[in-house]
Amino acid sequence: MLPDLRRRRFRWGLRWTERPSQGTSFPHWSPTEIGPFVQVGARIAGVGACAIPPPEEVPAGHLMGGGTPMTGNTGPRRTFGELERRKSQPAGAVIGWRARYTGPDLKRHSRNFGDKMAAEAWLNAERLLIDRDLWTPPRERARRARLDAQRGITFAEWAERSIAGRPLRASTRYRYEGTLRKRILPELGDIPLRELSRLDVTNWYTKMRAQLAAEARAAHRRGDGRGAAFSAYQVLSSVLNDAVDHELLETSPARVKGALRYDAVHEPVVLTPEQMWTLHELMPDYLAALVPLAATTGLRHGELRALQRQHLDLEDPARAVVHVRGTAANNKVSGRYNEIGEPKTKASKRDVAIPSLVVPILKAHLDKHAQPGDDGFVFVGRKGAVLHASVVESNWQAVAQAGGTGRPAHP
Structure with missing residues (x-):
């Protein structure tokens, strides 16, 4: 009987390990493979007991099972997987x-x-x-391992990843990176992210406020640095909240009371009609039309620089409109100082009425200074290129001081 079983091992689904049993030349049978034919410990006629050792005593590769036998392969079988x-x-x-x-x-x-x-x-x-x-699903283990590796990074490393992974405008990204580099990382950058505490953040904020106030006094500025401190704290809080969202921190340590509340030190100056015309007369000819347009429509600095001919509807002076569809930003990262893009918010795309008294000034400006074509820019520099922000800013401040108006709200 036994030789027959051995010859028909694949027919009956029986297999044996490579290790011979002690005291007999007959091989060991796996308890799961003997199945209904032989009870563990039963004696087989003419051979003796099939001594089946417990699994932990069988070297790897000897007690094999599971799966369907492969014809022609008499090697050891796996018991797992x-x-x-x-x-x-x-x-x-x-x-x-x-x-x-x-x-x-x-x-x-x-x-x-x-x-x-x-x-x-x-x-x-x-x-x-x-x-x-100790088993958990492999994917869960891998995710935990990634989180543990990320939790070991410093605040500086995480801040760099956080800012790099956001869909920010180039100018906003540049401002965030500058704030981190100048105001935040020198004090907090080397601290491991998970070890950053509320006390660390509070001490940093207190020290920064004192430093900014001292800088304002030394430069004889009207403010006390609260605006710069507010901006820096906003960046820090944003980076730490991002760490919470990515499960690197349970809560944000940026919880300084009142740090996210800020009121401007001074109110912007609103031009009177007399002041507007004074500045218009003092401004260089290629920028003169910018003054009444900015003062009467409230367009922002970048919106004025991004205006194209197609954005002005001046055919009927009584219904003249400027269509705000873009803004100019200084992308110092790429070196493009007049990058035209979408407005910051959906609400920024708007149509604004132009007073009829400003229409003749704009028409004269278009004939003399603007670039040709529908997509030609309305306000350009002396050499015909898109206006640089510093050109508008420096000229505006100069004529504002000369006209005795201080610094106006626009542009």
Whole structure:
């Protein structure tokens, strides 16, 4: 009977390990493979007891089971998981191995490897975690490992990643990076992100406020640096809130009371009609039309510089309109100082009425100074290029001081 069983092992689904039992030449039978034929500990006629050792006493590769036998392969079988060759198409060459197993969650988990030994090592490691009751799904483990690695970074490293990963305008990104570099990182940059405390943030804010106030006094400025401190705290708070969103921190340590409240030190100056015409007369000819347009429509600095001919509807002076569709920004990162883009908000795209008394001034300006074509810019420099922000700013301040108006609200 026994020789027949051995010859028909694949027919009956019976297999044996490579290690001979002690005291007999008959091989060991796996308890899961003997099945209904032989009870563990029963005696087989003419051979003696099938001594089946517990699994922990069987060296790796000897007690094999699971899966369907492969005809012609009499090697040891795996007791846990499966290995599958990954082949290229259509040549059929082996390009790697896929290891798979069913976890305690009753789901299939797999991973690809370049060689068989690495795949087997992974399966053995997974089985060990299961045996020790330490197993979690591989993807969850990988996610936790990434989080742990990120939690070990410094505040400076995280701040760089946080700013780089946001869809910010070039000018906003440049301002954030400058604030970090100048106001925040010298004090907080080297602190590990997870160790950054409320006390660290409070001490930094207090020190920065005192420093900015001293700088304002030294420069004889009217303010006390609260605006700069407010901007710096906004950037810090934003970066730390981003860390909370990415599960690197449970709560943000940026909780300084009153740090996010700020009122301007002085109110902007609103031009009277007399002041507007005074500045119009003092401004260089190629910029003169900018004064009444800015004063009567309230367009922002960048919006004025981004205006094109197609944005002005001056055919009927009584119904003249300026269509605000873009803004000019200084992208110092790329070196493009007149980058035309979309307005900051949807509400910034708007149509604004132009007073009829300003229409003749604009028409004369278009004939003399603006670029040609519908997409030609309305306000350009002396050489015909798009206005640089500093040109508008310096000329506006100069004529404002000469006209005795202080610094107006616009542009």
